[in-house]
Amino acid sequence: MLKIRLKRYGRKKQAIYRIIVIDSRKRRNGRALEEVGFYNPLTNETKLNIPQIEKRINNGAKLSNTVKNLLHNIKNI
Structure with a gap:
């Protein structure tokens, strides 16, 4: 099953995320x-x-x- 979820980037305590499509069995920062x-x-x-x-x-x-939640907030703006 495919999931749309966050992938973490950035330094310690300064996280930045990419929103990715990935297989649900893969690790968080996988390909x-x-x-x-x-x-x-x-x-x-x-x-x-x-x-x-x-x-x-x-x-x-x-x-x-x-x-x-991000998608919901964007659509309500």
């Missing part, structure tokens, strides 16, 4: 199938490729709770 967004919690900057995310959801990918 992603596709990168569909970016999230910086320190500056609250978010960039999402919403059409690509919706395409993956329609093909059966599941969202992690954090990505679901």
Whole structure:
């Protein structure tokens, strides 16, 4: 099963995340199938490729709770 979840980057205590599509059995920072967004919690900057995310959801990918909240916040702005 495919999941859309976060991949951690950045230094210690200065995390930056990429939003990726990956097989659910792979580790958190494993090789992603596709990168569909970016999230910086320190500056609250978010960039999402919403059409690509919706395409993956329609093909059966599941969202992690954090990505679901990010997507919900972007659509309500």
